[in-house]
Amino acid sequence: MPSESPAPAAEILLEVVGLSSYYGPVCAIQQADLHIRAGDLVAIVGGNGAGKTTLLHTLSGLHPASAGCIRFAGKDITRAATHRIVAAGICQVPEGRLVFAPLSVEDNLRLGAFRQRDQDWIRRQTQQVYALFPILAERRHQLAGTLSGGQQQMLAIGRALLGHPRLLLLDEPSMGLAPLLVEEIFRVIVELNSQGVTILLVEQNARAALRIAKRGYILETGRIVKTAPATELLADDAIRRAYLGY
Amino acid sequence: MPEQLFQFLVTGITVGSTYALVGLGFALIYNASDVVNFAQGEFVMLGAMAAIALLGAGLPLPLAAILATLATVGVGLLLERFAIEPALGASVVTTIIITIGAAIFLRGIAMLLWGKDFHSLPPFTGDAPIQLGGATVLPQSLWVLGVTVALVVLVRLFFNRTLIGKALLACSFNRAAAQLVGINVRMMLRLAYGLSAGLGALAGILIAPITFSSYEAGVMLGLKGFSAAIVGGIGNPMGAVAGGLLLGVLESLGAGLVSSGYKDAIAFLFVLMVLFFEPTGLFGHKAAERV
Numbered sequence: 034m035p036s037e038s039p040a041p042a043a044e045i046l047l048e049v050v051g052l053s054s055y056y057g058p059v060c061a062i063q064q065a066d067l068h069i070r071a072g073d074l075v076a077i078v079g080g081n082g083a084g085k086t087t088l089l090h091t092l093s094g095l096h097p098a099s100a101g102c103i104r105f106a107g108k109d110i111t112r113a114a115t116h117r118i119v120a121a122g123i124c125q126v127p128e129g130r131l132v133f134a135p136l137s138v139e140d141n142l143r144l145g146a147f148r149q150r151d152q153d154w155i156r157r158q159t160q161q162v163y164a165l166f167p168i169l170a171e172r173r174h175q176l177a178g179t180l181s182g183g184q185q186q187m188l189a190i191g192r193a194l195l196g197h198p199r200l201l202l203l204d205e206p207s208m209g210l211a212p213l214l215v216e217e218i219f220r221v222i223v224e225l226n227s228q229g230v231t232i233l234l235v236e237q238n239a240r241a242a243l244r245i246a247k248r249g250y251i252l253e254t255g256r257i258v259k260t261a262p263a264t265e266l267l268a269d270d271a272i273r274r275a276y277l278g279y
Numbered sequence: 280m281p282e283q284l285f286q287f288l289v290t291g292i293t294v295g296s297t298y299a300l301v302g303l304g305f306a307l308i309y310n311a312s313d314v315v316n317f318a319q320g321e322f323v324m325l326g327a328m329a330a331i332a333l334l335g336a337g338l339p340l341p342l343a344a345i346l347a348t349l350a351t352v353g354v355g356l357l358l359e360r361f362a363i364e365p366a367l368g369a370s371v372v373t374t375i376i377i378t379i380g381a382a383i384f385l386r387g388i389a390m391l392l393w394g395k396d397f398h399s400l401p402p403f404t405g406d407a408p409i410q411l412g413g414a415t416v417l418p419q420s421l422w423v424l425g426v427t428v429a430l431v432v433l434v435r436l437f438f439n440r441t442l443i444g445k446a447l448l449a450c451s452f453n454r455a456a457a458q459l460v461g462i463n464v465r466m467m468l469r470l471a472y473g474l475s476a477g478l479g480a481l482a483g484i485l486i487a488p489i490t491f492s493s494y495e496a497g498v499m500l501g502l503k504g505f506s507a508a509i510v511g512g513i514g515n516p517m518g519a520v521a522g523g524l525l526l527g528v529l530e531s532l533g534a535g536l537v538s539s540g541y542k543d544a545i546a547f548l549f550v551l552m553v554l555f556f557e558p559t560g561l562f563g564h565k566a567a568e569r570v
């Protein structure tokens with residue numbers, strides 16, 4: 034098992050062993066092994082249809098695992114229902130944001146805390162999200178469907194933060210956003226990580242993701258073909274040609 | 280003539296209230312599960328028939344009404360658990376066949392339990408007609424109206440003010456996203472079926488003193504409620520309520536001004552017209568959003 038993690042003493046928060054996932058006969062994830070230590074910022078990069086979303090859906094229990102095992106904080110969650118996985122602390126910002134369009138910004142955030150019971154904590158965390166994304170505070174009474182793409186991405190991240198994540202999964206948060214917004218979102222991801230949130234970032238935008246990640250995995254047609262510290266991946270010639278375009 | 284029109288209006292709104300509640304049930308279930316529940320009318324019939332039976336067994340009317348409603352809620356939950364849940368993710372046609380099958384099954388049970396005769400409940404508070412601006416209004420009509428308004432307001436408050444209500448909306452908007460915030464969508468499905476069954480049962484109990492009930496009563500009420508939901512833009516709860524009232528009034532006007540034989544035809548013709556000119560329903564913003 035590679036131990037390039039900067040803090041080798043940190044506990045392994047998520048451990049995936051031999052995970053496979055199918056759509057009918059089509060294998061979308063094949064025998065994937067990966068692990069994330071507490072406090073880490075890990076990127077999984079891969080092209081169109083590599084299986085990134087399927088992997089995250091399987092981790093969150095939205096899609097069944099056909100083989101293998103997912104352990105989170107020492108517990109086997111391979112077959113747990115999604116709402117229990119969320120309660121355990123894995124929160125996902127899904128591909129395409131999927132904000133609740135007919136509900137207000139405020140309601141979207143409140144629903145993010147659906148499993149939280151501590152009203153005080155919810156209030157404080159909501160204020161933190163508003164501090165992170167002031168535009169959301171301004172639009173708190175607006176319907177989520179009327180927000181711009183970038184604002185919806187912020188809302189989706191805020192909603193996930195209200196789930197009190199121990200591990201935050203982000204599925205292509207840069208998708209469809211202008212470069213300036215991508216920068217803004219990635220800045221926030223780094224900030225969240227520095228505040229102690231463990232992050233698994235999945236991206237087609239390999240360069241941006243590997244720049245902020247500590248470690249990266251390369252996913253190709255359902256297989257993890259390489260893992261290394263992000264700086265190493267950024268310098269790797271073959272990876273530069275395949276994913277970074279220079 | 281204006282008095283007569285007013286009379287038709289009163290009758291129409293009374294009957295339309297029932298359609299509104301049934302339509303509301305359709306919308307709730309459709310929202311939560313994308314299923315068009317053709318057993319919705321059976322909830323109405325079960326509520327009425329169970330209340331009649333319990334009253335006949337010697338229970339006081341309020342208690343009979345409450346128990347009948349609870350029993351129907353129980354049937355709704357069983358339907359969800361044993362017919363809908365196993366078919367989660369099945370095609371629309373499959374679920375339609377399942378709910379039609381469930382409707383036939385429930386009708387059969389009702390026939391075995393209560394025979395083929397027509398039954399009725401006594402009016403809640405007497406049957407001395409009230410004169411109201413030239414029209415005669417039965418006290419029971421006021422009950423129907425009052426309770427319907429109260430129920431609609433409660434449902435609105437539930438969706439707009441409570442976290443569970445918003446969670447149900449979230450489920451209907453995007454199930455995966457709802458799961459990802461930790462909502463147990465199966466619980467939400469059960470909630471939707473329970474709620475719809477309860478609304479249906481109450482509608483049945485309210486209208487039973489006016490229209491009589493039998494094991495078959497749910498067929499037509501189900502179709503009318505379905506029509507109300509379609510007219511309102513299926514999946515739009517308040518649209519379904521408006522659709523139900525509109526349908527009731529049109530029917531009553533048609534029956535009064537043309538011929539009572541055309542009552543049902545007029546209602547369904549209206550639905551066809553709406554679908555032709557406004558395929559997402561008259562209040563169907565929701566449908567456009569779902570795409």
Ligand SMILES: Nc1ncnc2c1ncn2[C@@H]1O[C@H](COP(=O)(O)OP(=O)(O)OP(=O)(O)O)[C@@H](O)[C@H]1O
Binds near residue numbers: 061079084085087128
């Ligand atoms: N619902 C589905 N049914 C059948 N096959 C699917 C389904 N969803 C995805 N696939 C297939 O599984 C593979 C992985 O898809 P997935 O969406 O996980 O890729 P991805 O890496 O997230 O792609 P993208 O970058 O486009 O988001 C693809 O070949 C895709 O065609």
Ligand SMILES: [Mg+2]
Binds near residue numbers: 204205
């Ligand atoms: Mg994807």
